[in-house]
Amino acid sequence: MDVLADLLARAHARGAVFSNRRFAAPWGVEFQDVFPLTFHAVLGGAMWVELEGEEPLQLFGGDLLLVRTGAPYRFVHAPGAPAVSMRRLLDGEPEQQPQPQPPQHDGPATQLLCGAYTLEGSVCDSLLASLPSLAPIRGGSVGGPLRTALGLLGDEVATEEPGQQTVLDRLLDLLLVYSLRAWFTRPEADVPGWYAALEDPAAGPALRAIHSDPAHQWTVAELAALAGLSRAAFARRFSERVGEAPLAYLTRWRMSLAAGALLRPGATLAAVAQEVGYGSEFALSNAFRRTYGEAPGRWRRAQLAEAAAAASAAAHQGDGA
Structure with a gap:
């Protein structure tokens, strides 16, 4: 089990x-x-x-950047340069932001490939929490598999072939795994306890067993x-390597899975309880309440309402762009 x-x-x-x-100076998005x-x-x-609260970060050809922030951020040819909304560019507005001064064209054009990931539920919370707002991976540290995946992705988006979106999705899946691997090897990375423990001869097998069959009634x-x-x-x-006791980790993982399962259309509490290893709705409800602070049904209604509000806001923003 990986x-x-x-x-x-x-x-x-x-x-x-x-x-x-492709952007030629002066530019900003x-x-x-x-x-x-x-x-x-x-x-x-x-x-x-540029991200508020952070020092400006310079990137060069071959560099990658993982971004985990809810705040706006900007890519510019020089610090402080004006920027146009990427959403407007995607909606078909001109790529170059009009400038009061003539273009300087100082240096080569910048070719930028961007992608976004959607993560449903809360099973990736510990993973996302370990990442800083900006996680740069320098081209010099990009290994063979990551470099290969990035090259394939760049080649694929440059053409239009049948099944392209499926190919792009799979390549982006690979790119995410390779990028996380590369980031977690960096000395400044805040590596999740479970990730660091995977190579441990005692904790590693237990983690893989739990993930292989989370519904099993595991004992210490x-x-x-x-x-x-x-x-x-x-x-x-296990506690030293992972940061929590074995059964505490098992319970937290089950609750993450339960939270994701509850958001599936038509999911029942009884079915979710069986799926994650609880013998009754009552047992799952108690464990869920201890983890999330409220009953599963109330938590699900709040999550669905929040998702609907976010979708509505996004649609409204798109209409007004």
């Missing part, structure tokens, strides 16, 4: 390319739409990234047997 792949698959992590553009996670690849040239003794340790030694080792 725990990272399982987490992303259960979160229905899906990507969509929303921009592949602002991203205002809110996505849980976006990636940006500088295929050529250079640019600056069973998980300890996978590691060849006593219950006490295993529980201590």
Whole structure:
């Protein structure tokens, strides 16, 4: 069981390319739409990234950037340059922002490939929480698989072939996994405890077993047997490596799965309880309330209402763009 792949698959992590553009100085674009996670690849040239509260960040050809923020951010040819909304560019307005001064064309044009990921439910919360607002991955540290996936993605968006969207979705899935791997190897990365523990000979097998069959009635003794340790030694080792006790991790993972399952159309509490390893609706409700602070039904109504409001706001914004 590949725990990272399982987490992303259960979160229905899906990507969509929303921009592949070439900019010549002076230029600037602002991203205002809110996505849980976006990636940006500088295929050529250079640019600056501006986010309120952060120092301007310069990127060069071959660099990647993962962005996790609900605040607007800007890509510009030089710090402080004016920027036009990316949404307006996507709606067909001119790519170059009109400037009061003539273009300087200082340096090569910047080729920028951008994509956004939609993550459903809360199973990726611990993953997203470990990422900073801006996570740059420098071209010099981009390994072979990531470089290959990025090259394939760039080639694919440059053509129009049958089944292209399916190919782009799969390539974006790969790019996300490779990018997260690359980021978590960096010394400044805040690596989630479960990710760092995957290579541990005691915690790793237990994590993979839990993700392989979360509905199983796991005991500490069973998980300890996978590691060849006593219950006490295993529980201590798991807690040290992961940051929480084995059964606490199991419960939290089950509740994340339950939250995602509750949002599926037609899902019943009884079916969700069975799916995540609880023998009754009552048992699931109690565990869910301890985790989320309210009953499953009330939590689901609030989440659906919030999603509907967000969708309505996005549609209104699109109409007014």
